[in-house]
Amino acid sequence: MQLTVWTYEGPPHVGAMRVATAMKDVHYVLHAPQGDTYADLLFTMIERRSARPPVTYTTFQARDLGSDTAELFKTAARDAYNRFQPKAMLVGSSCTAELIQDDPGGLALALSLPIPVIPLELPSYQKKENWGAAETFYQIVRKLAKPRTAPKDDAAKPSCNILGPSALGFRHRDDVREIIGLLERLGVAVNIVAPLGASPDDITRLSDADFNVVLYPEIGMQAASWLTKNFAQPSTKTIPLGMRATREFIMEVTELANIDATEFLKSAEADTARAPWYAKSVDSTYLTGKRVFVFGDATHAIAAARVAHEEMGFKVVGIGTYSREFAREIREAAKRYDVEALITDDYLDVEARVQELQPELVLGTQMERHIAKRLGVPCAVISAPVHVQDYPARYSPQMGFEGANVLFDTWVHPLMMGLEEHLLGMFRGDFEFHGESGPSHLGHTTPAPLASSEVAMAHAAALEAEVAIATAQSAHPPIAEGNSIEAVVKPIGPAIWEAVAERELAKIPFFVRGKARRNTERYAAEHSIDLITLEILYDAKAHFAR
């Protein structure tokens, strides 16, 4: 048993739902109790899809367990076929149905439906969402893909499939548009995108392409390997996340497609890629050496660390993933930055690591967004799982040249916000800009009282925050004093600050004050100094001078 507060991934049948929902004319009949229907809201609320996922749940109850749950499954599958008329059906069990062992695959085959039926064996007590999505896509491809019938036309443009994008993916919709555009400008035709938007008929035609572009290995790799083995279709290995990786991706594609992209690379970068110039421009100087902690699925975490290090000039102080399947890749990446990899799906471990490392920016999932918010550290989201605000209305890819621009903006903006927050803090006690004085351009009037509902809301928010902090503190027993929330906001070292040194510290510009305090206290600790005087403050400064 594993004690879990928040989970990064759902169960494997949710992965199967992501594939079914992404596709057209596919229906998934899931042997599951009624509570499992919650999964529909992931798609309709979080991703704001306007249609229900194509899933029928048998919703068996306790009283059915004694009688015939198998019959219930057959009725549900038959009714679903008649109502939705899919072109292929997926059948399987959720965690509870797995225990009652009704064999949905066998039961569905016994119905002799006039469409392909694909049984899914997704072991709920071992595997998780991404594995379930990969396995489901693989089973669909295995069952439906057919060898190429017509010989290749040598005059035709080279062509590829795009594999991996699914429903509920992080920016999959926009990445696909960006990469299709890129491939078309390169002169490569896109045969099929799957699973996102593909029908069972499309899957049968996968073999018409010359090669496969795997955008999300977590979901598409297993199917791509099968296609390589059976239809001799090679796959791309580079994930076009970031400027450099996008260029490498183009090189890889040109080799597979046997085309020349030298001219294209020159023009494309000049046309659309502002990120490298923005990174070089002088007001990006303050980004230098920013300490960054990276966590997410392996693909996004590895790519984000590389962009942070090579394209932004940040310092990667930690990297990790919740996908144990890709632990090896993350460990290799960690070696490049000389840090220890964190492989865990326990949110509390990640929080502890963030507290310990005290990064200046967190790049993570929505879990890390919450961790960072609590600790007052700027954060940008780079990987699933994400919440509703990470499905923006605007076009916002992560991949390709435009994706690199988006990465620059979304990672740098929270840091700007961070500066503004410091400014607010700096002026909070100011004689003319303090909170109670009204806006200066409106003259010396007292601010209008808040409407009562706003007061109530502010009050409620304050209460909620208090509760959150109280719970947080009780969550960390006394031994963790150095790790407590307090410690992050205002580190309490073993050494005491002399008043004059403390005043001197206050004169240091606010944006480096935290670091100066930390370094001085570390210096004091390393030199067994109990009292930080003015002298010690400057000794420490000299010691850490770069």
Added chain:
Amino acid sequence: MTATDAFDCAAIGVETSNAESAHRFIPIGKIAPPVLKQRGQREVFCGLTGIIWLHRKIQDAFFLVVGSRTCAHLIQSAAGVMIFAEPRFATAIIDERDLAGLSDANDELDRVVTRLLERRPDIKLLFLVGSCPSEVIKLDLSRAASRLSWQFDNSVRVLNYSGSGIETTFTQGEDACLASLVPPLPASSAEAAPALMVVGSLADVVEDQFARTFAALGLGSVSFFPPRRSTALPTVGPNTRYILAQPFLADTARALEERGATRIAAPFPLGVEGTTAWIGAASACFGINRDKVLSVTKSARERAASAVSRLRLKLEGKRIFFFPDSQLEIPIARYLSRELGMELVEVGTPFLHRQHLEQELAMLPTETQLSEGQDVERQLDRCFAANPDIVVCGLGLANPLEAKGLTTKWSIELVFTPIQGYEQAADLAELFARPLLRRQLLAA
């Protein structure tokens, strides 16, 4: 799942042998509305979802679900947003090794609970919450609870209940939780004077309003169950007169009656009329006359009636369709129909407790189409055919219905928002008026 459309014979006064309606029909003086029962896919949450509000209500309790990754994923998804701090609920996720041997599963559970309680010394009450998988593998959580209570030397009270989806629907999780909390309630003394107990979790603000009203009525001894802290459990005994504040508490009511408590029958405190009847029923039981009730509640009633009348202008004549969700559907439908003039197209409820809803059913328009249980596909067909002005439904259905041009209200908000009592009567109506107003604004 066969098409067994059945008009419930119990509803027209014939006794039923259907095991599903364990509660015998009691004639209510007028012909109750017919009930449509269909069996098919039920698009509802399981009882685990109740943890989301129960852990906010009982402030020193921790809810440990013993279940699968699905259970953990459900709770965090249904909550919609994550709570910033480490919450007072978690899931002990069963893995393959636990399935191999149940004795090991028990050892594992003990280990997980020990680790949890070491981290959280503030926890005084721990609920082990059963799930579909734990029920199917027959993991005995009641034995685990007594074992752990003993192991922690009663410094932490460990209780158990089932929130599994094979046994409970959404709010029935609160029922199961509260029922498990009844046996530990201290017994009141034999000669204790009659005392009122309000049963069912209410928002603190609503609870405080009711407490002030009862105090003004001179009704001295009033307790609320569940309490805000597990260390302040109310007493129960033959002197206890309990009144339900929520319509989904069948098992809790039975458990209280086993302890000698007597139920005060009343409509539920939704809307001005419902609140007055509810307060009135409790007061009558303590010999407080109707005139006193009307004078004490006068200003609140008038304030509420005036606020509600403004919303009536927006809602009158609008046709509403309820998908089953929380069992609050019937009392809310009664309020919307009688005080706001809305037309009830269909009122779905996951489970119909005839006895507890006796007064409510009598107040519904005679021809109201009620439905109990669900076949979501056929209910959607009926909904599209009826083309109501507003649909009350779960989160999975809301956006797909909106995309097809229907206006919706998320039913889960009816559970999370304070809606009971006079001061909230207009807020409750506003929850339905706002989606209609919004559609109108965006269409303009």
